[in-house]
Amino acid sequence: MSSNGENITPARETGTLGKLMVLLDLVTHADAPLRFTDILALAGQPRGTLHRQLTHLVEEGLLELDGDGRYAPGLRLLDFAARSWARNEFRLIAEPHLRDLQRATGETVHLGVLRGQSIIYLDKVEGRQPVRMYSQIGNASPCYCTGVGKAALSLLPAESLVDLLAGLSFTSFTASTHVSAETLLAEIREIADQGYAFDREEHEAGIRCVAAPVWSEDRTFMGGISITGPAYRLSMELLHQWSVPVQLAAASIMEGMRVRLGPRR
Amino acid sequence: MSSNGENITPARETGTLGKLMVLLDLVTHADAPLRFTDILALAGQPRGTLHRQLTHLVEEGLLELDGDGRYAPGLRLLDFAARSWARNEFRLIAEPHLRDLQRATGETVHLGVLRGQSIIYLDKVEGRQPVRMYSQIGNASPCYCTGVGKAALSLLPAESLVDLLAGLSFTSFTASTHVSAETLLAEIREIADQGYAFDREEHEAGIRCVAAPVWSEDRTFMGGISITGPAYRLSMELLHQWSVPVQLAAASIMEGMRVRLGPRR
DNA sequence: CCGAATTGTTCCATTATTTGGAACTTAATT
DNA sequence: AATTAAGTTCCAAATAATGGAACAATTCGG
Numbered sequence: 153m154s155s156n157g158e159n160i161t162p163a164r165e166t167g168t169l170g171k172l173m174v175l176l177d178l179v180t181h182a183d184a185p186l187r188f189t190d191i192l193a194l195a196g197q198p199r200g201t202l203h204r205q206l207t208h209l210v211e212e213g214l215l216e217l218d219g220d221g222r223y224a225p226g227l228r229l230l231d232f233a234a235r236s237w238a239r240n241e242f243r244l245i246a247e248p249h250l251r252d253l254q255r256a257t258g259e260t261v262h263l264g265v266l267r268g269q270s271i272i273y274l275d276k277v278e279g280r281q282p283v284r285m286y287s288q289i290g291n292a293s294p295c296y297c298t299g300v301g302k303a304a305l306s307l308l309p310a311e312s313l314v315d316l317l318a319g320l321s322f323t324s325f326t327a328s329t330h331v332s333a334e335t336l337l338a339e340i341r342e343i344a345d346q347g348y349a350f351d352r353e354e355h356e357a358g359i360r361c362v363a364a365p366v367w368s369e370d371r372t373f374m375g376g377i378s379i380t381g382p383a384y385r386l387s388m389e390l391l392h393q394w395s396v397p398v399q400l401a402a403a404s405i406m407e408g409m410r411v412r413l414g415p416r417r
Numbered sequence: 418m419s420s421n422g423e424n425i426t427p428a429r430e431t432g433t434l435g436k437l438m439v440l441l442d443l444v445t446h447a448d449a450p451l452r453f454t455d456i457l458a459l460a461g462q463p464r465g466t467l468h469r470q471l472t473h474l475v476e477e478g479l480l481e482l483d484g485d486g487r488y489a490p491g492l493r494l495l496d497f498a499a500r501s502w503a504r505n506e507f508r509l510i511a512e513p514h515l516r517d518l519q520r521a522t523g524e525t526v527h528l529g530v531l532r533g534q535s536i537i538y539l540d541k542v543e544g545r546q547p548v549r550m551y552s553q554i555g556n557a558s559p560c561y562c563t564g565v566g567k568a569a570l571s572l573l574p575a576e577s578l579v580d581l582l583a584g585l586s587f588t589s590f591t592a593s594t595h596v597s598a599e600t601l602l603a604e605i606r607e608i609a610d611q612g613y614a615f616d617r618e619e620h621e622a623g624i625r626c627v628a629a630p631v632w633s634e635d636r637t638f639m640g641g642i643s644i645t646g647p648a649y650r651l652s653m654e655l656l657h658q659w660s661v662p663v664q665l666a667a668a669s670i671m672e673g674m675r676v677r678l679g680p681r682r
Numbered sequence: 683c684c685g686a687a688t689t690g691t692t693c694c695a696t697t698a699t700t701t702g703g704a705a706c707t708t709a710a711t712t
Numbered sequence: 713a714a715t716t717a718a719g720t721t722c723c724a725a726a727t728a729a730t731g732g733a734a735c736a737a738t739t740c741g742g
Contacts, residue, residue, distance in 0.1 A: 683742100684741105684742090685740105685741095686740080686741080686742100687738105687740070687741090688737100688738080688739065688740080689736100689737080689738065690735105690737070691734105691735080691736070691737090692733105692734085692735070692736090693733090693734080694730105694731105694732100694733100695730105695731105695732105696729105697728105697729085697730065697731100698727105698728085698729070698730080699727080699728070699729075699730105700725105700726085700727065700728070700729100701723105701724105701725080701726065701728105702724105702725095702726095703722105703723100703724105704722090704723100705720105705721085705722080706721070706722090707718100707719080707720070707721090708717105709716105709717085709718070710715100710716080710717070710718085711714100711715080711717085712713100712714085712715075712716090
């Protein structure tokens with residue numbers, strides 16, 4: 153019943169923790185704070201059980217219960233995430249290269265990594281725009297309709313790729329969104345050959361990007377970097393040209409990782 | 418021995434969840450990824466137990482295990498936090514007023530809220546730099562040596578304040594940091610009277626701020642906003658002047674909350 | 683204003699999960 | 713090759729989670 157096609161973990165049951173995480177997912181994915189009864193309907197658990205679970209989550213600061221009995225994501229999550237982000241080695245290594253790429257093109261640059269079926273954006277470098285859409289950082293997006301996502305998929309061995317594609321449920325965000333594993337697979341093969349991927353307004357109308365895959369030697373990270381911008385400014389010709397600097401930046405990041413992380417393995 | 422005096426939750430036991438959260442805390446607060454044995458020593462649990470707990474956390478994406486057997490915070494935390502942040506009503510209401518204040522003064526403006534003994538920064542508006550998560554957002558800071566923290570404390574009823582102060586352990590970050598509940602309490606009384614607080618280089622040498630308290634009617638939020646900058650630019654005279662605009666901005670935010678959230682209660 | 687319905691909370695015997703010691707496997711060290 | 717340390721698996725005992733039902737509080741309809 154989850155109307156969400158972007159689960160990071162495919163509902164594996166991890167005992168008590170797994171059940172609690174389902175609740176956290178419900179609340180954090182909701183558009184507004186949920187009442188007890190709303191969660192009751194969504195979670196399909198006995199009232200007593202649910203109540204205790206929610207109480208525990210609130211006590212730990214993972215959820216917050218306001219005066220009107222509505223549950224919202226807890227601020228403790230922010231604290232965890234801030235640390236998780238600040239210390240992420242991959243991101244730290246990539247950052248200067250993202251900046252270079254942003255400066256060279258003037259457009260927005262993203263760094264994302266594949267987790268399950270989703271791309272999680274680790275970083276975003278914008279021009280000087282006053283409007284902050286940096287809420288992108290940390291957000292999970294589908295892998296099948298983003299440049300970074302398709303670049304990441306092109307890194308997977310054939311077998312894993314087939315498995316992953318089999319588990320996808322395609323949401324048609326725009327007229328250009330892939331809606332079947334077949335056409336997607338064909339494009340991914342092409343991407344694997346040429347070494348870069350496009351997003352032709354597949355996730356958001358009017359937004360295009362060119363992306364290149366990035367990975368760590370131990371395959372802990374499989375993701376990519378992208379240059380993103382409005383279609384009126386980024387012609388497909390321009391994106392083709394930019395496939396070169398994106399790939400160069402990707403190479404630099406991977407070289408940085410080899411130096412920083414490589415010797416250990 | 419956690420060397421960290423800024424716990425958000427005072428180690429209450431929430432059954433299974435509580436134990437797992439202790440582990441998450443350990444890993445996210447560490448300066449570098451931890452090995453199994455490191456965690457074993459820190460957590461003081463039987464090997465078998467710890468191993469299964471870590472496995473569960475990894476399966477849920479809350480931790481990640483790299484090829485060298487080191488545990489790091491998981492990226493799923495980012496996804497949770499991004500949602501938690503993007504939808505936070507308090508922050509959404511405050512944001513335009515933070516911008517106004519930044520524009521009026523040219524200095525950095527913060528929004529923070531009291532959680533337990535810590536201030537969690539919800540937002541930050543800087544001059545020309547695009548805001549990035551690593552700045553401060555999401556980070557927990559002590560309440561006793563930050564402007565926002567002391568402003569928040571001035572909102573507490575006498576009894577709660579005494580309780581909270583009793584539980585504090587003071588870390589002396591600079592020569593000006595409060596190191597006893599007595600002097601802190603005296604200053605908080607003064608702040609409650611005058612309606613604004615200063616940070617006189619108490620958390621970081623060379624950094625000053627002036628802050629005003631902000632709260633919601635149901636006291637779900639007790640926090641504050643501040644103007645922060647280097648001491649050489651922000652004389653105490655200037656900070657005194659700025660106590661007016663900070664308080665005005667705080668009033669606007671609270672008015673915004675009354676309009677937005679008030680009718681419901 | 684009252685009774686009915688809905689919503690939220692507590693209780694406790696049953697059930698399922700977690701626990702932790704020990705045995706075992708694998709990797710690192712001498 | 714032998715020794716130590718690091719990491720993993722197993723299972724009976726201890727502990728925590730479950731869920732039905734009873735209870736309280738709030739909201740709704742007449």
